[in-house]
Amino acid sequence: MNAIISASALEGDLTGPTPPVVLDVRWQLGGPHLGGAYEEAHLPGAVFVDLDSELAGPAGPAGRHPLPDVEGFGSVMRAAGVSVDRDVVVYDGGQGWAAARAWWLLRWTGHPSVRVLDGGLAHWTGPLESGRPSPAPGDFVPAPGAVPLLDADGAAELARSGLLLDARAGERYRGEVEPIDPVGGHIPGAVSAPTTENVVEGGRLRPAGELTDRFAALGADGASRVGVYCGSGVSGAHQVLALAVAGIPAALYIGSWSEWSADTSRPVAKGAEPQ
Template identity: 50%
Template sequence: MKTLMDVPTLRERMTSGQRTVVLDVRWALGDPDGHKHYLAGHIPGAVFVDLETGLAAPPAQGLGRHPLPEPAAFEEAAREWGINTYDTVVAYDDVGGVSAARLWWLLRDGGFDDVFLLDGGLAAWRQAGFELETGEECPSLGDVRLEPGHMPLLRLDEMEAFPGTGVLLDARAGERYRGEKEPVDPKAGHIPGALSAPTTENLGTGARFLPAAELRARFRSLGVAHGKPIAVYCGSGISAAHEIAALAHAGLEAALFPGSWSQWSQLDLPVAVGPELRGSTPARRPASARGQDTRQCQSGG
């Protein structure tokens, strides 16, 4: 099943009249102006999707910063974006697909398979010299039906034991994984046994995904192989979806830990710091340090 669509293919679909719903998921942590960016210029016909309200439930203590949305609320939102049962959906952003991948994952989880990430996003569209549109797009109400449960995920109570049986990837920046800084969540560090696999390293020139063969080689170097369970987490479940998309592009399936570090770090759970190699014993923060709040600013993954 394909994960990516390139700009020429999308353009051809649009100009030939093939039913395509294009969704603009402009969002980045610390940048609340995604909608303003959309209004100033977007792919013609694209509908804006607000990640904070459409792709997540409100943050809650013990659940993390971006809990998965309630199924009924997400289905209603998808219809408001104009999605019908037999449509093709293409999601994009301006950050290499990191935020758009959350929409991709949620639609796939809901049983909607004909959804793609626009490889290279808005930058690739601009680079191709295609026009942008301004203002708001107001689509007709769609009729899509979604039922979650089609993508693998792991619950909090499964996470501590998972590295003993599978490969747990941390998609955040390396310095956050190592605990050198933590700009937004209560504690610095990572889940013991997790391996650092920053999602930014899945991208190459022009913020496009690396070829599938290169991605397979990257994940093999982390011990990932067909038949071995894989799970991914990040700061709050956003960039982890991007890593799952990269794994899918490479022909591998991975489970999402939705609460990610923002949930784990809110609770009295073990925390590892420093580099962690396969087969090594992680350095752990003493209990007195685990409760400290290390938040510095509202930026990060």
């Protein structure tokens, strides 16, 4: 199953005999809650899922967007109509980060068929609806561990023995600025790989071949294990999505820099080089 779907393909699927469950995951870092925008206009049948409260647990020592309670996540997904034998498509406003977070969580908890709408709502030209739908409850029961997950120690080890990609902006990796977390810099050994470079103008992912070439240049040689982190496990999920499109499996360090930098015992590297 492909990790992404085009707007035209999704429009066709929604009018087919077995339409997918559609989740609207619009979210803006530090911005207003977008539930109101969802109620005004969303894809037909789409159910709104809140990233901060439903796709993450409370912020704390484990990071700004730690894993949600698994049982609670399952309840949210079932209420949205998610079933194990029905395709799921997730979308956001266009950046793709929040949709990728939902995609990753569903994959990690064992759903076999989840795709991200490439380019998000910004590329949708089909009909829209208002209000809130009332889907029939689904039967999805999360089974965590279906895709690899890193903790802080695992990320540190992978930076030494494999390839750990830092999906944040280059200036944050280098430690020149840090607008959110207490310390700037990166995990020693991690390679700078801003997730913004995985997309073309307009927010769609680059073609698979271009992504394969990009990650190969960064050290993804097909033999080394690959991991990703970001600020709090959101844009990093988008990097894992891009790697999946390129045919490269990757683990996500969910706590990411927000967890790493909160622990003063963890080493911090600065500058353009991994070490």
